[in-house]
Amino acid sequence: MHRHGAVRSQSRRGECYDNALPGTTQAESLWSLLKTEVLELREWPVFADPADAQASIADYFDYYNHDRLHSSIGYQTPYHAHRQLLKTTALNCPA
Template identity: 45%
Template sequence: MVGRAMAAHMRADLVRDALDLAVRRGLISGDAVFHADRGTQYTSGRFRSALAEHGMRPSVGRTGSCFDNAVAESFFATLKTEIGTAVWATRDDARRDVFAYLGYYNHDRLHSTLNYRTPHEVRVGYRQGLTLVA
């Protein structure tokens, strides 16, 4: 998970905020592919222009195919299992807990599909590999 944002709406500005955060933090480089479902926030002209500004390519899953978004679906299933489906008293409480979980997920949680490494370890190793090749 490289970008995150939370709001009381699901408009294009929300996903653009998450994308902009990931870019500012140096976690996305040009020619990356942003894959999403067919939600209006992802297919809007506003969001597509944000992808173009960052040199990213859009990818949209097929209608009715859960397999196209299997990685995202798996992440959200894990989030719901590990953080629970609590009802928080305030949006700030939810933001604090969810964002803390994302830090754990990226930096501490081992993933079997990553040979029992964290996403952070894999990303750093990938960047170092690119540096050595260059």
């Protein structure tokens, strides 16, 4: 890594929130669900090739955002909740 100029991004031991960014919890949840709802259900090898991996993950992201209901947002899809938030925000914004 050093030879290529890459810098490690790693938290200190016992400090899991060192690298936390806004939305990190949701991102970690998404990756966890992808692993349990897609990857662990497939036989090895999980993907035929990189194009298959990309298409499969894109399909899951589409499902996650447009079809999968999330209890943390009132059993709505993220897409629907975001659209509702945009409407509310637009109504509360001064012109």
